[in-house]
Amino acid sequence: xxxxxxxxxxxxxxxxxxxxxxxxxxxxxxxxxxxxxxPFFWNGIDVGCRMVVIELGTSSPGADGKPDxxxxxxxxxxxxxxxxxxxxGTVKHVVSPNYEHVKFAxxxxxxxxxxxxxxxxxxxxxxxxxxxxxxIPYGTRPPGWLERSSTTKPEAMWDWxxxxxxxxxxxxxxxxxxxxxxxxxxxxxxxxxxxTTDTFWNYPRKDGIPNADYASIPGADQDLxxxxxxxxxxxxxLGSRIWGKLGMDKLxxxxxxxxxxxxxxxxxxxxxASYISGVDDNGWDVETVIPAHGDIIRGKTFCRExxxxxxxx
Numbered sequence: 001x002x003x004x005x006x007x008x009x010x011x012x013x014x015x016x017x018x019x020x021x022x023x024x025x026x027x028x029x030x031x032x033x034x035x036x037x038x039p040f041f042w043n044g045i046d047v048g049c050r051m052v053v054i055e056l057g058t059s060s061p062g063a064d065g066k067p068d069x070x071x072x073x074x075x076x077x078x079x080x081x082x083x084x085x086x087x088x089g090t091v092k093h094v095v096s097p098n099y100e101h102v103k104f105a106x107x108x109x110x111x112x113x114x115x116x117x118x119x120x121x122x123x124x125x126x127x128x129x130x131x132x133x134x135x136i137p138y139g140t141r142p143p144g145w146l147e148r149s150s151t152t153k154p155e156a157m158w159d160w161x162x163x164x165x166x167x168x169x170x171x172x173x174x175x176x177x178x179x180x181x182x183x184x185x186x187x188x189x190x191x192x193x194x195x196t197t198d199t200f201w202n203y204p205r206k207d208g209i210p211n212a213d214y215a216s217i218p219g220a221d222q223d224l225x226x227x228x229x230x231x232x233x234x235x236x237x238l239g240s241r242i243w244g245k246l247g248m249d250k251l252x253x254x255x256x257x258x259x260x261x262x263x264x265x266x267x268x269x270x271x272x273a274s275y276i277s278g279v280d281d282n283g284w285d286v287e288t289v290i291p292a293h294g295d296i297i298r299g300k301t302f303c304r305e306x307x308x309x310x311x312x313x
Contacts, residue, residue: 017208017240018048020230024084025053028296029191029288032057032067034088035296038075040103045239049101050292051075052195054188055089056158068092070163072186072195073101073292074108082111091115093158095136096123098183101197101292105130116156120184121167136184140167145275146282163188164284168199168272170265171256180260185276192287194276194303200310202294203244208236210295217309219302227298244294257312270313277307 015022019037028035032055040049052072066089074094075081085091091112096102096119109117109131116133124132134154141149142164153160164187173180186195205212210229214220236244261269275283278300286304289297297303307313 015233016046017204017233017236018046020233024081025088028052028290029188029193031055031190033188033191033193033288033290035290036075036081040075042243045243046237047240047243048293049073049075050290052290053085053088054163054191056092056162057190066090070158071095071108073097073197074104076104077107077111093118095184095186096120096127096130097186097195097197098181099123099126099179100181102127102130118157120182121169122179122182136165136167138167139169140165140184142166142187142284144282162190166272166276168269170262170269170272171260172262174259180256187276187284187286189285192285192300194284194286194289196289197292200289200291200307201244201248202289202291202297202306203241203248204236204295205245206235206241208233211297211306214297214302214306214309217302217305219299219305222299222302224298230295248293253310270311273307273311273313277311277313278304279308279313 016039018039025034025036034053036051038049039046051074054070055067056070057067069085069089069091071091071094074096093116094105094108094112096105098120102119102123105117105127106129108115117131119132119135121135121138124135133156137151140151143161165184168183168185171179171181181198183197183199185199187193202211204210209232211220274280278284278286287298287300289303289307297306
């Protein structure tokens with residue numbers, strides 16, 4: 001791994017598998033979607049984490065003419081990253097979308113005292129030291145869900161038509177009988193982008209080639225237009241590779257799908273997975289998937305087929 005120096009193109013950080021471009025903030029979808037990949041250590045292993053920042057078009061620009069911003073799954077925050085974000089707009093909402101992606105919520109709440117800090121259902125009790133504004137209501141369903149949702153959007157929250165939340169309220173750890181992730185996934189209709197944290201991941205294989213494990217899936221050879229795949233940074237570190245390709249793909253995924261989806265929620269989970277993957281004709285029209293872990297996926301057919309494979313649909 002190396003470090004790129006400051007140049008006329010901008011300021012860069014350390015290049016590695018969890019931040020292949022080495023950039024502070026990178027455009028990820030149009031309009032107004034950015035990502036920031038950073039190392040994220042679990043038991044000394046860099047499992048990587050990607051934050052997403054979205055410009056909110058329905059909010060009124062501030063005095064400086066910049067839009068409000070929605071921040072999903074916040075990563076470690078330093079002055080350089082904060083400056084890059086502040087140059088785009090005003091941080092209005094910061095969301096920790098599941099129980100595991102809350103590590104840096106405290107930093108963001110301190111840095112942006114005027115921002116709304118939101119958690120998934122149950123997170124405020126688990127992390128009482130964070131300056132929470134509130135939680136996404138339990139059982140939240142997006143606009144367009146077939147049944148009328150009984151949940152009410154908190155008054156200070158963003159417009160759910162602009163960024164649609166869906167609570168994956170179907171899981172229970174078989175050892176504790178409590179939710180493990182309790183994740184809320186999101187869809188940004190303007191850019192047709194799905195945001196996930198641990199409901200879907202896409203760790204690269206050993207050689208680091210993006211999406212190589214899905215090479216045989218329909219749509220894998222599509223023309224991405226102006227978008228390119230992540231650059232090659234060589235072999236993925238051994239610990240990270242074991243975590244992603246063995247721990248998550250081979251062990252955790254079948255455990256989650258087989259044992260952590262509650263027996264009386266199997267049909268509901270299938271409905272949720274079909275809805276977010278676009279298999280359901282009434283579901284989200286996804287053309288980009290930005291997971292917190294691993295590589296971005298692009299293309300309507302490719303996204304749908306990869307998600308179908310991941311969820312065993």
